[in-house]
Amino acid sequence: MKIHEYQAKELFKKYSVPVPEGGVAFKADEAVAVANKLANYPVVVKAQIHAGGRGKGGGVKLAQSADEVQSVAREIIGMKLVTPQTGADGRLVKKVLVEQGLNIEKELYLSIIPDRASAQIVVMASESGGMDIEAVAAKTPEKIIKVPVNPLLGIQAYHCRAVAFGLNLSPAVMKPFVAMLKNLYRLFVDYDCSLLEINPLVITAEEAVMALDAKLNFDDNALFKHPDIHEYRDIDEEDPLEVEASRFNLNYINLDGNVGNMVNGAGLAMATMDIIKQAGAEPANFLDVGGGASAEMVENGFRIILSDKNVKGILINIFGGILRCDVLANGVVEAAKKTGIKVPVVVRMEGTNVAEGRKILAESGLNLITAADLKEAAQKIAEVVQ
Numbered sequence: 393m394k395i396h397e398y399q400a401k402e403l404f405k406k407y408s409v410p411v412p413e414g415g416v417a418f419k420a421d422e423a424v425a426v427a428n429k430l431a432n433y434p435v436v437v438k439a440q441i442h443a444g445g446r447g448k449g450g451g452v453k454l455a456q457s458a459d460e461v462q463s464v465a466r467e468i469i470g471m472k473l474v475t476p477q478t479g480a481d482g483r484l485v486k487k488v489l490v491e492q493g494l495n496i497e498k499e500l501y502l503s504i505i506p507d508r509a510s511a512q513i514v515v516m517a518s519e520s521g522g523m524d525i526e527a528v529a530a531k532t533p534e535k536i537i538k539v540p541v542n543p544l545l546g547i548q549a550y551h552c553r554a555v556a557f558g559l560n561l562s563p564a565v566m567k568p569f570v571a572m573l574k575n576l577y578r579l580f581v582d583y584d585c586s587l588l589e590i591n592p593l594v595i596t597a598e599e600a601v602m603a604l605d606a607k608l609n610f611d612d613n614a615l616f617k618h619p620d621i622h623e624y625r626d627i628d629e630e631d632p633l634e635v636e637a638s639r640f641n642l643n644y645i646n647l648d649g650n651v652g653n654m655v656n657g658a659g660l661a662m663a664t665m666d667i668i669k670q671a672g673a674e675p676a677n678f679l680d681v682g683g684g685a686s687a688e689m690v691e692n693g694f695r696i697i698l699s700d701k702n703v704k705g706i707l708i709n710i711f712g713g714i715l716r717c718d719v720l721a722n723g724v725v726e727a728a729k730k731t732g733i734k735v736p737v738v739v740r741m742e743g744t745n746v747a748e749g750r751k752i753l754a755e756s757g758l759n760l761i762t763a764a765d766l767k768e769a770a771q772k773i774a775e776v777v778q
Contacts, residue, residue: 393610394442395624398489400606403583407575410568410602414491416440423465424458426490433457434493437464441483442629444591444607445475445524451485454493461490486628494602499592500559501525501536502573504580512540513580515547515573517555521592547577564599572601583621584614633677633696640692642681649674650777652697652706652735654690656681656715664709667766671774676703681715690723691730698731704777705736707769712743719745721752728758736761736776740769 401411413430417423427435439451446452451473455461465488474482499521507514517537520528528535537558541547552570561569580588587609594604615622627635637644643658651673655661658680665675677700681693697706710720720741728737740763741749753760761776763769 393612393615393621393625394629395608395610395621396440396442396487396489396626396629397438397606398440398487399624400608401603403579403608404576404603404606407579409572409575409579410600411606412436412491412494412602412604414489416487416489417465418469418487420462420465420469423469423488423490424461427455427458427461430490430492432492435461436491436493437461437468438489438491439468439471439473439485440487440489441473441478441485442626443473443475443477443483445477446473449473449475449478449482451475465490483629494594494604495597496594496604497597497599498595499604500595501528501591502555502576502593503587503589503591504577504585505587507540510540511543513543513577515539515541515551515555515577517559519559521594525591541577543581546581547574561595562599565595565601568601583608583618584611585609586611633699636699637679637693637696640689642679642689642693642696644680644693644696645678646700647675647677648702649676650702650704651773652676652679652700652703654679654681654693654697654706654708654710656710656713656720660709660711664707664766664770667770668707668773671770673770673774673777676700688723690720691727694724694727695731698733698735703735705738705773707773708737708739708741709766709769710739710741710743712741712746712749716745717741717743717749718752721749721756724760725752725756725758728756733758736773738763738769738773738776740764740766 398416404411415426417426434454434456437453439446453464455464468485468488471485472482473485501518501521503516505514518535520535539551539554541551552573556566556569589607590603592604594602631646633646634644651668655664661678661680668675679693681689738761761772
């Protein structure tokens with residue numbers, strides 16, 4: 393789950409991580425009120441959406457007076473902000489963060505992520521802060537510092553010193569930086585984060601270390617332990633079909649292709665999407681109904697796939713284990729009858745009660761295309777959508 397920058401900074405404050413003074417505003421007048429409470433101008437008005445690159449899209453602007461804050465906030469709130477991470481459709485901005493301006497001396501990059509390959513937590517940092525870190529990694533990877541931390545032992549002083557020396561921090565800055573990094577690591581672990589990123593982390597002319605930006609993502613599977621974080625969820629920032637799927641405990645991710653997929657098992661779903669692409673088509677979604685799915689879950693998954701106007705055909709690929717093939721077939725038949733399906737459907741199923749499942753589909757009166765194996769199924773769906 394993602395949260396907004398201002399929400400991440402609330403958590404930063406809880407863990408004694410320095411952030412600029414400021415507040416969130418939903419209207420231009422509220423933005424002016426926040427700005428007037430700050431010590432002085434200039435202030436920064438920042439669009440709050442779940443995407444990076446806001447500055448390049450016109451979503452981050454400096455204001456030198458209350459009148460400028462009013463003008464800038466009116467311009468940003470209500471705009472469709474397009475960034476490399478939003479896609480061409482952009483995101484509607486409904487709120488802004490108004491913060492004090494800083495006298496910035498140096499911009500750095502800092503993040504903490506889990507590394508599943510080594511089963512460790514990695515602190516990444518770079519002196520090239522404020523830039524696209526992906527571009528830095530691609531063109532000058534030597535500028536990125538990576539310090540692995542054993543999660544069973546936790547972060548130690550030598551980890552922090554390795555990052556600090558790698559960033560060429562001055563002695564005056566090193567002590568507050570080390571304290572901040574320890575607090576950030578504790579936040580990362582306490583809240584089961586999947587990403588903690590600050591870009592940029594700034595050193596001011598007064599030699600203060602401050603998180604000018606803040607990004608936190610959380611492991612969805614751990615949210616039951618953190619009801620306070622779940623309250624931060626903003627469904628306006630999420631894909632409507634993904635929100636709908638979550639209500640039925642379906643693992644659904646919307647993509648931009650034309651072949652809808654219904655599969656049981658994440659690995660099988662990934663393989664299915666790969667073979668669809670090899671056949672010359674494009675997957676429109678990832679949908680794992682799970683091993684223990686009921687006919688009702690299958691029906692809801694089917695309905696959600698059909699809600700995507702880009703879907704020109706559906707591929708159902710089920711290996712019957714816990715989810716029996718006859719249960720799947722009943723769910724497909726019920727969903728097809730209720731939704732009035734108008735796109736071709738290719739079904740490939742194997743496993744428990746496969747004969748019963750095929751019989752249910754054959755006697756349903758629906759126009760279904762069957763396939764003996766996954767390769768044939770992918771070829772057939774690619775042909776019908778093209």
